[in-house]
Amino acid sequence: MSLLVNVFVYAPDGTRDFLDVPDGVSDTAGFERWRTSVWGSPMVRSLGARFLPRLAEDDLYVEPDEVVAFLDECALLVSHVPLIVAGMDPAHGAEEHTHNLTSTLAHISDAARRAVQAGGGVVIW
Structure with a gap:
């Protein structure tokens, strides 16, 4: 099973x-086991x-x-992919x-940029 990343906006209520x-865009945010083994890792x-470490306990909003x-955090992690991979x-x-983590962080960052454009937030679940 995989984690998914989505964009949300608040309705008037x-x-x-x-x-x-969007078509052609991936909504994957890693494997379910990554909640603890990657995102929540030391x-x-x-x-x-x-x-992202909050995923070790629950879905992330x-x-x-x-x-x-959050985008800054994703950029930080991209810049440290080799260190993160060493612990996997x-x-x-x-x-x-390296391929999986880099592409997953790209999917998450893309969703976050779409959230900024929409004035919304991001959920990973």
């Missing part, structure tokens, strides 16, 4: 409306991440006023992990 994922936490900081299960190989 305060409920969240989830926007459709390495990701030690880099100063404060949003990034409110509209937090999305720019070696059975799959560093090249595969």
Whole structure:
């Protein structure tokens, strides 16, 4: 099972409306096991991440006023992919992990940029 990343906006009544994922865009945010093994890992936490580690406990909702900081966190993690990969299960190989992590962070960042444009937030579930 995979985690998904989606964009939401608040409706006038305060409920969240989830926007459709554009054609040709991936909404994957990693494997379910990544909640703890990657996003909630000691390495990701030690880099100063404060949003993605929340996935170790529950789904992640990034409110509209937090999305720019969330984008900064994604950029931080992209700049440290080799360190994060070093702590991942070696059975799959560093090249595969690097590809998966880099593309997943790109999907998440893309959703966050779409959220900024829409004035909305991001959910990973």
